[in-house]
Amino acid sequence: MSGASLSSEERLPVEERRWERLPRWLRPRISEQRGSRRLWRLETTVLVVVGLFLAVAVVNDLARQTRINHRLVADLTTWRHYTDHDYKNISIDQETLGAGSNREVLCGNTSGGAPGSKTQVCLAIWGPTVNGRRTVHGGWYLPPYYEDVRSERYGCFGSVRELCPR
Amino acid sequence: MSAVAQGEPRLAHERSERWVPALAAVCGLLLLAIAVEIVIDAAAGPSPVVPKSPELVGWLSGLGERLGYRGFLIALLISCGAYGTLATLARRFGASAISTRWAIFLLAALQLIVFVGPVLLSTDVFSYVAYARMGVEHGLNPYTHGPDAIVHDPIYRYVGHDWDRVATAYGPLYTLLSYPLAPLGVVGALWAMKLEALLASAGTLALTWRCARARGFDPVAAVLVVGANPLYFLYALGGAHNDLIMMLAMMAAVSLVVVAPSAGSSTRSARREAGAAALIVAGALTKATVAVLLPFMIVSKRRLAPILGTVAALALGAIVGYVAFGIHGINIVAALNRDAAFVSTDSFANEIAHLLGKPGVFPIDHDLLKAALVLILLHLLWRTWRGYDWVAASGWALLAISVTSTWLLAWYILWPLPLAVVTRDRRLLAATLAIQALFIIHQTSPLLAPVQ
Numbered sequence: 001m002s003g004a005s006l007s008s009e010e011r012l013p014v015e016e017r018r019w020e021r022l023p024r025w026l027r028p029r030i031s032e033q034r035g036s037r038r039l040w041r042l043e044t045t046v047l048v049v050v051g052l053f054l055a056v057a058v059v060n061d062l063a064r065q066t067r068i069n070h071r072l073v074a075d076l077t078t079w080r081h082y083t084d085h086d087y088k089n090i091s092i093d094q095e096t097l098g099a100g101s102n103r104e105v106l107c108g109n110t111s112g113g114a115p116g117s118k119t120q121v122c123l124a125i126w127g128p129t130v131n132g133r134r135t136v137h138g139g140w141y142l143p144p145y146y147e148d149v150r151s152e153r154y155g156c157f158g159s160v161r162e163l164c165p166r
Numbered sequence: 167m168s169a170v171a172q173g174e175p176r177l178a179h180e181r182s183e184r185w186v187p188a189l190a191a192v193c194g195l196l197l198l199a200i201a202v203e204i205v206i207d208a209a210a211g212p213s214p215v216v217p218k219s220p221e222l223v224g225w226l227s228g229l230g231e232r233l234g235y236r237g238f239l240i241a242l243l244i245s246c247g248a249y250g251t252l253a254t255l256a257r258r259f260g261a262s263a264i265s266t267r268w269a270i271f272l273l274a275a276l277q278l279i280v281f282v283g284p285v286l287l288s289t290d291v292f293s294y295v296a297y298a299r300m301g302v303e304h305g306l307n308p309y310t311h312g313p314d315a316i317v318h319d320p321i322y323r324y325v326g327h328d329w330d331r332v333a334t335a336y337g338p339l340y341t342l343l344s345y346p347l348a349p350l351g352v353v354g355a356l357w358a359m360k361l362e363a364l365l366a367s368a369g370t371l372a373l374t375w376r377c378a379r380a381r382g383f384d385p386v387a388a389v390l391v392v393g394a395n396p397l398y399f400l401y402a403l404g405g406a407h408n409d410l411i412m413m414l415a416m417m418a419a420v421s422l423v424v425v426a427p428s429a430g431s432s433t434r435s436a437r438r439e440a441g442a443a444a445l446i447v448a449g450a451l452t453k454a455t456v457a458v459l460l461p462f463m464i465v466s467k468r469r470l471a472p473i474l475g476t477v478a479a480l481a482l483g484a485i486v487g488y489v490a491f492g493i494h495g496i497n498i499v500a501a502l503n504r505d506a507a508f509v510s511t512d513s514f515a516n517e518i519a520h521l522l523g524k525p526g527v528f529p530i531d532h533d534l535l536k537a538a539l540v541l542i543l544l545h546l547l548w549r550t551w552r553g554y555d556w557v558a559a560s561g562w563a564l565l566a567i568s569v570t571s572t573w574l575l576a577w578y579i580l581w582p583l584p585l586a587v588v589t590r591d592r593r594l595l596a597a598t599l600a601i602q603a604l605f606i607i608h609q610t611s612p613l614l615a616p617v618q
Contacts, residue, residue, distance in 0.1 A: 019468075028468055029553030047593060051600055054569070057517040058604045062611055064520055069615035100525050108457075 071102065074129040079106040081121060082136050089115035089125060096163070097124060107148055110141075118144050122153075124160045140164050183262060186255055190264045193252040194272045195396055200245045201276050204238065204400065205283030206230035210459075217289045218324055220353050223282065235612050240612045245396040246606060250599075252394060256387035267387045269285045273371060273393040277403060281364045286354070286404030287576070289326035293360070294344055295355045297334045301341070302348035308334040308341060309494035320352050333494070338487030339451035340408055359406045367393070368412035370584060371418035373496065377588040380425040385551040388587040391595070395583065397602055401576040408452060409577045415449025416456050417584050420557055424588070425538050439467050440475030447479035448585065454498050455567060455581065459560040460541070465547055466556035505573060506532065512608055513574040527572050547600040561585035561594045569601060579605055 019027045041155055071093055090108035097103035103126035109118040122143040127135040138158020146152040156164035204483045209226035214235040255263040264272075285291055296316065297308035312331040316322055322330070334341060347358040371393045378388035390397060402410055419442040445462060450457035464472045487496040494500075509516055509527045515535055518537050519527050543566070546559040561582040568578040579602050586595040 028465075028551050032553040044593065047597060051597070054514055054517075054601075054604055057514065057521040058608050060521045061517040062608055062614070065611035066614045069611055073615065 020097075052069055071129065071134075072104070073133055074134050075104050075106055075125050078133040078136060079108060079123055082106070083110070083121060083131060085109070089110075091115075092147075096148070097126070097160075102126060105139075105148065107142065116145055120148075121146070122148060124158065124163075177259065183259065186259050186263045187265075190252055190255045190433070191268070192573055194246040194264070194268065194394075195254070196248040196271050197245055197252070197396075198272070198275055198279070200241045200248070201244050201279040201399065203230070204233065204241055204286070205279055205448070207237065208284050210294070213599065215287055216284055217287075217292070217326075218293075218321070219285050220324065220356065222353060222356060223284050223316075226229045226283065231567035236489040236616055239610055239613050240394055242400070242606065243610070245400075246603075249394050249396055254393045256390045257384070260384045260387060264386060264390070264417075266386050269390055273389060276394060276399045277364060277367055280399050280403050281360055283404070285360075285406060287401055288405035288407065290408075291356060291359050291406040292321055292324040293326065293329050293334075294336075294359055294418050295347070295352060296325050297336075298344040298355065299352075307494065309490055309491045309497075332504075333501075335505050336408060337451035337483075337498065338491055338495045339409065339448055340453065341484060341495070342490060343452075344484070345412075356406075363403055363406040363408075363447065366414040367398075369414045370410060370417050373414070373421045374587060375583045376421050377417065377584075380421075381588050381590075383588060387399060392584050395580070397576050397606075398580055398583070402580055405577065407518060407577050409580065412456050413451045413452040413581065413584060415445050416459060416581075419449070419463075420443035420560075420585065420588070423467075424557065425482045436469060436471035439469060440471040440478075441464070443472040443475030443491055444479035446481060447476055450498075451481050451483045455564065458567065459561045461543075461547060462550050462556040462563065465550045466559075506536075506571075508573040510573050510575065512576075512605060513572045514569050514604075515572045517608065532572060535572065537540075539566055539570045542570075555589055555591065557585050558589035558591045561589060565594070565598055565601065574605070576605060 002089045023106070075092060078089060079090055085108065087108050090106050096149040103124065105122050105124050107120045107122040109115070110121050111118050121139060122142060123136050123139040125136055127132050127137075136158070138156065138160035140153040140157070140160070140163070141155040142148055142152055143154075150163065151165055153164045170400055185383065204228060207230035208216045209223045210230050210232045211227070215233050215238045252264070256269070280286070293313065296313040296319070298389045299319055299321055300306040300308045300311060300313065305317065305551075306315050310333055312329070312333055313319075313322055313325045314330045322349050343362075344359070347355040347362075350358055372387045374392050375385040375389050378385040422438045422442040422445065443463060446456060446459050446463070450525075452458075460472070460476055464476070484496050513527075515531060516525050519525070519531065543563055546562055546566075549555050550559045564581040564585070565579075568574060568581060571578065579598070582598050589595075
């Protein structure tokens with residue numbers, strides 16, 4: 001870092017004499033030494049490496065988010081096709097079937113109304129996207145205004161029956 | 167060489183630069199047009215970009231269409247392109263690219279356009295009003311209660327869901343500043359908060375101008391790089407964030423030190439340094455982050471004055487904070503520790519965790535990031551002790567805080583920007599703008615795969 005202090009910020013060297021007891025390499029300086037070019041290069045190299053690393057992390061995360069978005073689009077299409085309802089407000093849960101498992105649970109109303117105000121049908125969806133849709137492996141129902149918790153599920157079907165209360 | 171021969175290359179050079187002011191004007195107009203478009207569309211009603219808000223700009227509604235996230239992102243990317251070109255031209259060609267009058271008009275217009283519009287991109291300003299109303303209208307301490315303590319207050323329904331149980335993390339000075347606004351009613355208080363942000367923004371730009379001129383930089387280019395930055399006028403000012411007040415205190419402190427007359431007496435400059443330290447403390451009593459400037463100023467100046475200024479301002483702030491809010495009002499460390507545990511999807515820490523195959527940030531990562539930050543700060547302090555510019559070191563420290571934070575928001579990466587334009591180390595400005603660019607790139611996934 002090669003910035004030099006300005007005259008308005010400099011003080012008389014006499015004020016700095018109390019530091020002369022310190023070894024030379026420990027003494028404070030009013031402005032940077034000309035010989036600090038090597039340090040400047042080293043710092044710049046570190047900055048460039050860190051910058052590249054952050055850029056790779058950002059691009060990787062962007063690609064990851066884009067993949068997730070593509071999957072969620074397929075999930076929404078699947079829910080709408082399966083229920084034959086073209087609703088906008090469908091909740092997507094990525095935790096119930098395991099975070100990072102690419103398995104989602106989508107819940108939406110079984111008939112028109114405010115989100116969650118009617119009996120809701122939840123579908124467990126996973127697998128590859130084929131023709132813009134994924135496979136429904138099962139699901140359950142929820143009463144109006146209830147969150148998707150195990151104790152409230154009923155009418156389980158498909159291969160996810162173990163997620164419902166007995 | 168004859169006079170004619172000397173004049174020819176200059177003439178050719180001048181001819182080749184004729185496009186510069188025209189291109190700068192086009193970029194400025196593009197920024198203005200996008201700001202107008204965003205404000206008009208945002209006034210159409212709530213959207214993923216515009217939080218639910220009380221009726222603030224009814225006279226604008228009906229003029230535009232609802233501002234969706236994709237539309238906003240496209241506008242943001244275009245404005246970033248215009249800003250990048252304008253900033254490059256201003257820094258490279260100076261007054262020949264853009265006149266002082268045009269630059270001031272452009273910045274004033276951008277700020278005013280956003281000011282007259284609705285709240286953009288954040289619900290924080292509703293939290294500010296809620297904390298003020300808790301104290302003034304309901305007799306509750308905002309340092310011990312979250313806004314959910316006033317569920318029947320008209321502001322409550324606008325507070326962000328993530329924050330409705332969280333006590334204020336802002337400093338006691340800011341909370342006290344917000345108290346007189348509470349009796350104005352919800353709409354009145356919101357306009358007052360927006361006005362506060364506008365004035366803080368104008369003050370920050372004026373002080374950036376002053377510091378740039380004092381340090382021998384082109385002040386027009388400096389204020390354009392800060393004020394025409396889309397993150398600055400859309401996110402920071404659009405959301406009426408108190409970061410602008412913190413930045414005002416920061417630039418006031420820097421200005422007090424760097425604009426000191428060289429022929430001034432030692433006592434006078436000591437007073438200015440003490441005053442600057444007190445201003446930094448005042449900024450930290452608004453938002454704690456700016457306190458990171460203090461060690462750099464103290465190490466650089468190596469005098470008692472900034473230490474005395476710090477201690478005096480801290481003592482006064484602590485007494486006022488304690489009297490007004492009790493021990494919780496001055497326990498800034500607890501608030502910082504609480505906030506440091508939050509994780510936002512846009513933080514670099516979260517992105518690195520995903521790159522390394524982890525689902526997110528773990529507690530050990532918080533410790534590693536804190537250790538990395540401490541190492542960076544120690545290196546910067548050592549460099550400042552050995553003569554490196556303390557203003558640049560402070561800028562690097564603020565940038566390091568935002569990059570290592572697990573809770574990163576757009577307006578956090580603005581903190582180092584006014585410092586970066588008044589330092590000789592050009593790497594700081596390049597790094598700050600690069601981090602901002604990476605942040606914006608990370609926002610663009612809805613453009614690549616829109617979810618309907």
